Amino acid sequence: MRCAWFLSASTFKPGYIKQNKKNPCFHLSQISLNSAPLISEFNVNLQLFVKGMLNGQLIWEEKTTVIPEVTEIEETDILVYKDNCWKCNKEINQIYGWSVDVYGDTAKTVPNA
Secondary structure, eight states, X not given: OOOOXXXXXXXXXXXXXXXXXXXXXXXXXXXXXXXXXXXXXXXXXXXXXXXXXXXXXXXXXXXXOOOTTOOSOOOEEEXXXXXXXXXXXOEEEEEEEEEESSTTXXXXXXXXX
């Protein structure tokens, strides 16, 4: 099962977590009660974006960007533990958080991830 992360742009600034095919994450615009949140990178509302993802319309393309002031690349990993699916009882990876390889930053609880 694939997973995608939707991050609050006010909490996680673009570039803090490296986006890649292994760790697909997207930033939500400022959330207000009067409108649907937008996916900042695509300027499309969250409902339409998720619908497109589930219908196979999202294709991951790696972008190469040269940023002169960046001297090293941060690795981001999804932290998992082995578990059994509640429905089919097959072994699965249960997500419990994420880790950034900079200053030992790690978030291991769902509210922080």
